[in-house]
Amino acid sequence: MNPPNKTHHPVVILGAGPAGLTAGYELLKQGIQTVVLEQADKVGGISRTETYKGYRFDIGGHRFFTKVPEVQQIWQEILKDEFIKVPRMSRIYYGGNFYxxxxxxxxxxxxxxxxxxxxxxxxxxxxxxxxxxxxxxxxxxxxxxxxxxxxxxxxxxxxxxxxxxxxxxxxxxxxxxxxxxxxxxxxxxxxxxxxxxxxxxxxxxIKEFDYPRLGPGMMWERAQEILEQHGSPVHLDTSVTRIERSGTQITKIIAERGEETLELTGDQFISSLPVTALVMKLDPPAPAHVLEAASGLKYRDFLIVSLVINQADLFPDNWLYIHSPEFKVGRIQNFKNWSPEMVPDLQKTCLGMEYFCNRGDALWGLSDKALIDLASREIVELGLVNNPQDIEDGVVIRQLKAYPVYDGEYRQHLQVLQDYLKTFDNLQTVGRNGMHRYNNQDHSMLTAMLAARNVLGENHDLWNVNVERSYHEEFTKDEWTSAKSLTPVRLSLEPSKITT
Known part of the structure; x- marks a missing residue:
C-alpha cells in the first residue's frame, strides 16, 4: 500500500455543494486558502446539473431567488451576465384536471x-x-x-x-x-x-426568477474553477472515511481517492456532509447517546427519470405537481422552459419525471429500464404526451439523502447532535444536510457565509439562522453589520468560460 498523502490546510471543507463552495469562495476573498473534499464526480450536490447526450437537467429544479442581498451578490459575482430571467409557471394535477x-x-x-x-x-x-x-x-x-x-x-x-x-x-x-x-x-x-x-x-x-442559462450546476462549476485557479483545490471522487478528534478539536481527515489515501490536517473544519454521516465517521466514536440520535434521523431519497420527447412543445409550465395518488410520479420538470439551452435540439423536449422513495423500497429497486417504462407510461396516461412513439430516450439519476425528514422524533434527535457538535472548537456544520434542515439554496449559502465569518473571528450561531429570517431583508441589518466592515482581498476572479 502506498504511503498516505499528507497535507495541511488552514480550512478543510467537506462537501462541494452550494454550502461548501460558498464557504470556500468567501474565505478565498479574504485571502484564506481551503481544500474541498467531494465524494461525487461533480460539484453542486443536489444543485448540480446532469448531462445526457447533450440534454442538461436539474436534480429537482432550482430557482435563483433570495431576499438576502449578500447571497444575490455572490451569484452575480460568480456568473455575472450568465443569468436569464425566467417567468414562473406551475400547475397542480389532481383528479384529472390541471389547477x-x-x-x-x-x-x-x-x-x-x-x-x-x-x-x-x-x-x-x-x-x-x-x-x-x-x-x-x-x-x-x-x-x-x-x-x-x-x-x-x-x-x-x-x-x-x-x-x-x-x-x-x-x-x-x-x-x-x-x-x-x-x-x-x-x-x-x-x-x-x-x-x-x-x-x-x-x-x-414569485412570478419571475433568475436562472443560469446552462442550469444551476453552472454556478457551482464556475465556483470550483475560481477556487482552483487561486490555489484552493476541490478534490472530486474523494470519500471521507474517518474524522479524527482529540478533546474539543478535530485534528485530521482521512479520505480515499481511488487507490490514494489522503491525510488532511487543518486549523478549521466546515462540513456540509449529512450530519448523521459526520457523527458516524468520528474517531474516537461519539458517545453512545449521540450515535443513537444520529441513527434516529431519517432522509427521503429521490430519483429522476429524464425523458427525451420528439415534440417541440408539450406544456408551458416550468414544472407540474402531480397530486393524484394513482400516479407514482410526484413532480414533472420541463427543462426547456427553464432555459432553451438545456436542450441541444429545440424541436425536442426533455422532461424530468421525479419520484420520491427510499433506498431499498420497491420503486428504488426497479431497474433503469423499468423506471423509464414507468415514466413513459405515466406521462402518456397524464395526457401530456399523446403518442408513446414520440418518447425517444431516457436516463435515470438516483439521489440519496435528498430531503431531511421532519418526523415526530427528528427534533429531539437533532438537538442531541447539535448540542454535541457545538462542543467542538474548530468544527462548523452548514447547509441542508449538514444541519438537517429542509431549506432552500440561499439558506445553505447563508449558513456557509456566516461560517466563513466565524473563521475570521466573528461569533455567529449558525443553528439560529433559519429560513424565515433569511427571507426577510431586515435580517441583514442585524447580522451583517460587522461582516460588511471586512474588506475583501483583491483577486482577479475571472475563470475561463464554461461551454456547452
Missing part, C-alpha cells in the same frame, strides 16, 4: 365545481373561527398546521396526497416545522386576493 398555481378563481371553480368550492370555503371559515377561539393552540403536525390555515377540505383535496407521496409517511407523522418552512406566508386569503386583484407578495408565489 393554476397561484390560485385562479375561474380555473378552480371550473375544475372543482360550485358545490365543492363552497364546501372548501365553509371549511376554511370553520377552521379560522376555531383558530380564533383557541389562539394559543400550536399545531404539532403537518396535518394540523395545514388544516388550521386552509380548512380540512382543502387539506384533503390538495395537500394530503402530494405530501404523503413526497415523504412516504402519513401527514399526522410529519412535524409542523416542515410546513412552516415550506408553505410560509401563504394563506387561502392571500391566494384569493392575489387571484382577484393580481397582488403577489408571497415569496412562494
Amino acid at each position: 393554476d398555481y397561484p390560485l385562479s378563481i375561474v380555473n378552480t371553480l371550473s375544475n372543482l365545481g360550485i358545490i365543492p368550492s363552497v364546501l372548501i370555503l365553509l371549511s376554511y371559515l370553520k377552521a379560522r373561527f376555531k383558530a380564533k377561539l383557541n389562539p394559543d393552540s400550536e399545531p404539532e403536525t403537518f396535518e394540523e398546521w395545514v388544516t388550521d390555515r386552509f380548512g380540512a377540505r382543502l387539506y384533503r383535496t390538495f395537500f394530503k396526497t402530494y405530501t404523503e407521496k413526497v415523504w412516504g409517511i402519513p401527514c399526522n407523522k410529519i412535524r409542523a416545522d416542515w410546513a412552516a418552512q415550506r408553505i410560509q406566508g401563504l394563506s387561502l386569503k392571500k391566494a384569493v386576493i392575489n387571484a382577484l386583484f393580481g397582488s403577489n407578495n408571497t415569496k412562494t408565489l
Whole structure:
C-alpha cells in the first residue's frame, strides 16, 4: 500500500455543494486558502446539473431567488451576465384536471365545481373561527398546521396526497416545522386576493426568477474553477472515511481517492456532509447517546427519470405537481422552459419525471429500464404526451439523502447532535444536510457565509439562522453589520468560460 498523502490546510471543507463552495469562495476573498473534499464526480450536490447526450437537467429544479442581498451578490459575482430571467409557471394535477398555481378563481371553480368550492370555503371559515377561539393552540403536525390555515377540505383535496407521496409517511407523522418552512406566508386569503386583484407578495408565489442559462450546476462549476485557479483545490471522487478528534478539536481527515489515501490536517473544519454521516465517521466514536440520535434521523431519497420527447412543445409550465395518488410520479420538470439551452435540439423536449422513495423500497429497486417504462407510461396516461412513439430516450439519476425528514422524533434527535457538535472548537456544520434542515439554496449559502465569518473571528450561531429570517431583508441589518466592515482581498476572479 502506498504511503498516505499528507497535507495541511488552514480550512478543510467537506462537501462541494452550494454550502461548501460558498464557504470556500468567501474565505478565498479574504485571502484564506481551503481544500474541498467531494465524494461525487461533480460539484453542486443536489444543485448540480446532469448531462445526457447533450440534454442538461436539474436534480429537482432550482430557482435563483433570495431576499438576502449578500447571497444575490455572490451569484452575480460568480456568473455575472450568465443569468436569464425566467417567468414562473406551475400547475397542480389532481383528479384529472390541471389547477393554476397561484390560485385562479375561474380555473378552480371550473375544475372543482360550485358545490365543492363552497364546501372548501365553509371549511376554511370553520377552521379560522376555531383558530380564533383557541389562539394559543400550536399545531404539532403537518396535518394540523395545514388544516388550521386552509380548512380540512382543502387539506384533503390538495395537500394530503402530494405530501404523503413526497415523504412516504402519513401527514399526522410529519412535524409542523416542515410546513412552516415550506408553505410560509401563504394563506387561502392571500391566494384569493392575489387571484382577484393580481397582488403577489408571497415569496412562494414569485412570478419571475433568475436562472443560469446552462442550469444551476453552472454556478457551482464556475465556483470550483475560481477556487482552483487561486490555489484552493476541490478534490472530486474523494470519500471521507474517518474524522479524527482529540478533546474539543478535530485534528485530521482521512479520505480515499481511488487507490490514494489522503491525510488532511487543518486549523478549521466546515462540513456540509449529512450530519448523521459526520457523527458516524468520528474517531474516537461519539458517545453512545449521540450515535443513537444520529441513527434516529431519517432522509427521503429521490430519483429522476429524464425523458427525451420528439415534440417541440408539450406544456408551458416550468414544472407540474402531480397530486393524484394513482400516479407514482410526484413532480414533472420541463427543462426547456427553464432555459432553451438545456436542450441541444429545440424541436425536442426533455422532461424530468421525479419520484420520491427510499433506498431499498420497491420503486428504488426497479431497474433503469423499468423506471423509464414507468415514466413513459405515466406521462402518456397524464395526457401530456399523446403518442408513446414520440418518447425517444431516457436516463435515470438516483439521489440519496435528498430531503431531511421532519418526523415526530427528528427534533429531539437533532438537538442531541447539535448540542454535541457545538462542543467542538474548530468544527462548523452548514447547509441542508449538514444541519438537517429542509431549506432552500440561499439558506445553505447563508449558513456557509456566516461560517466563513466565524473563521475570521466573528461569533455567529449558525443553528439560529433559519429560513424565515433569511427571507426577510431586515435580517441583514442585524447580522451583517460587522461582516460588511471586512474588506475583501483583491483577486482577479475571472475563470475561463464554461461551454456547452
